[in-house]
Amino acid sequence: MPVPPLSQIPSHVVALDDYEALARAHMDEAAWAYIAGASADECTMRENHEAFCRLKLSPRVLGDFTGASTKIELFGRTFAHPVFLAPTAFHKLVHPDGELATVLGAAAMEAGMVVSTSATVLLEDIAAAARMPLWFQLYMQPDSAHTLELVSRAEAAGYEALVLTVDAPVSGLRNREQRAGFQIPFGIEPVNLRNRPALPLCDSVFDPAYIAHLPRWKDLAWLRSHTKLPIILKGILSAADAALALDAGVDGIVVSNHGGRTLDGVPAAIDMLPAIADEIGGRIPILMDGGIRRGTDVLKALALGASAVMVGRPILYGLAVAGPVGVAHVLKILRTELEVAMLLSGCPTIASISREVLV
Numbered sequence: 001m002p003v004p005p006l007s008q009i010p011s012h013v014v015a016l017d018d019y020e021a022l023a024r025a026h027m028d029e030a031a032w033a034y035i036a037g038a039s040a041d042e043c044t045m046r047e048n049h050e051a052f053c054r055l056k057l058s059p060r061v062l063g064d065f066t067g068a069s070t071k072i073e074l075f076g077r078t079f080a081h082p083v084f085l086a087p088t089a090f091h092k093l094v095h096p097d098g099e100l101a102t103v104l105g106a107a108a109m110e111a112g113m114v115v116s117t118s119a120t121v122l123l124e125d126i127a128a129a130a131r132m133p134l135w136f137q138l139y140m141q142p143d144s145a146h147t148l149e150l151v152s153r154a155e156a157a158g159y160e161a162l163v164l165t166v167d168a169p170v171s172g173l174r175n176r177e178q179r180a181g182f183q184i185p186f187g188i189e190p191v192n193l194r195n196r197p198a199l200p201l202c203d204s205v206f207d208p209a210y211i212a213h214l215p216r217w218k219d220l221a222w223l224r225s226h227t228k229l230p231i232i233l234k235g236i237l238s239a240a241d242a243a244l245a246l247d248a249g250v251d252g253i254v255v256s257n258h259g260g261r262t263l264d265g266v267p268a269a270i271d272m273l274p275a276i277a278d279e280i281g282g283r284i285p286i287l288m289d290g291g292i293r294r295g296t297d298v299l300k301a302l303a304l305g306a307s308a309v310m311v312g313r314p315i316l317y318g319l320a321v322a323g324p325v326g327v328a329h330v331l332k333i334l335r336t337e338l339e340v341a342m343l344l345s346g347c348p349t350i351a352s353i354s355r356e357v358l359v
């Protein structure tokens with residue numbers, strides 16, 4: 001699919017942060033608080049960015065770049081580059097076509113996309129519009145029959161992996177969102193969850209009625225027995241949980257703190273990656289997200305053990321500013337920056353990237 005024309009993007013928009021600045025004017029204060037915000041004092045979200053700045057790259061010169069490429073292989077597929085769209089909910093908050101616009105932008109840049117359980121377009125319709133492998137992000141539902149229904153719909157629609165998010169059994173305490181009075185606007189809904197009972201309204205997350213619905217490690221064996229799709233656990237942030245994930249037989253993990261949106265005060269995802277990669281020891285692929293805003297960030301994550309990275313908020317900013325073109329442009333910027341960073345650090349291929357690129 002041809003890359004959509006970028007002529008409608010102002011020429012001063014050259015980096016992902018430029019999209020963030022522009023996107024603010026394209027949504028109301030409450031939607032901005034939901035998307036740009038994180039939990040509590042947002043320390044972890046800030047850390048996700050600052051930690052990347054602290055990591056220093058080691059430049060290399062005069063290398064041979066014949067046949068250079070950003071290609072990767074993951075779960076039996078070749079991807080043109082290692083940048084995926086992270087699952088994010090409610091794309092219709094920022095664009096009337098919602099995830100249909102996003103998937104078009106992803107296709108233009110040959111990027112893999114993870115579709116959220118809380119998408120605002122039917123997962124079948126997103127799959128029908130896709131030109132690249134899609135993965136389905138799964139939140140375990142209070143009723144296991146509903147979880148299995150989502151899984152079989154995703155399988156039937158051709159999704160190639162399940163990304164089971166495990167770090168948000170309860171929503172983080174997002175004070176910015178609360179202060180702005182964010183509510184999902186009328187007419188925007190998580191359409192794939194229609195006709196499902198909501199979790200019981202409880203005063204406390206320690207209420208037994210609430211606790212009864214919380215997913216546990218033992219549920220992974222149950223899920224495994226109901227699908228042949230690879231299961232990737234999203235939201236691993238400790239070596240201890242990485243070891244349990246291996247024991248549970250998952251096919252991959254995403255090192256993530258949910259963009260700082262769940263437990264504030266946890267470390268940057270990139271800072272936890274090395275210890276987790278050591279624990280995993282190359283047995284299953286590791287993806288990473290949280291704070292990726294530059295091609296150099298992608299390079300640093302790959303150097304520390306990730307096979308690929310995912311990008312959350314900047315995709316929504318691109319979508320808000322210019323629909324599919326904005327999404328494609330965000331991905332294009334990252335890919336171009338990654339190529340430049342690889343060239344200047346002496347890495348002609350993704351496989352050649354190692355901890356050596358860091359000082």
Ligand SMILES: Cc1cc2nc3c(=O)[nH]c(=O)nc-3n(C[C@H](O)[C@H](O)[C@H](O)COP(=O)(O)O)c2cc1C
Pocket residue numbers: 034035036048086087088089116117118137165234256257258259260261289290291292310311312313314
């Ligand atoms: C608005 C918004 C909605 C999100 N919705 C989901 C979701 O539905 N499922 C999920 O697993 N993660 C969700 N996430 C987390 C992202 O998948 C990802 O972990 C995070 O955004 C990465 O950080 P970044 O935004 O700094 O790139 C959401 C993040 C944002 C900003």
Ligand SMILES: CC(C)CC(=O)C(=O)O
Pocket residue numbers: 089118168171258261
């Ligand atoms: C619907 C929400 C649970 C989506 C989410 O994970 C988020 O907003 O971070």
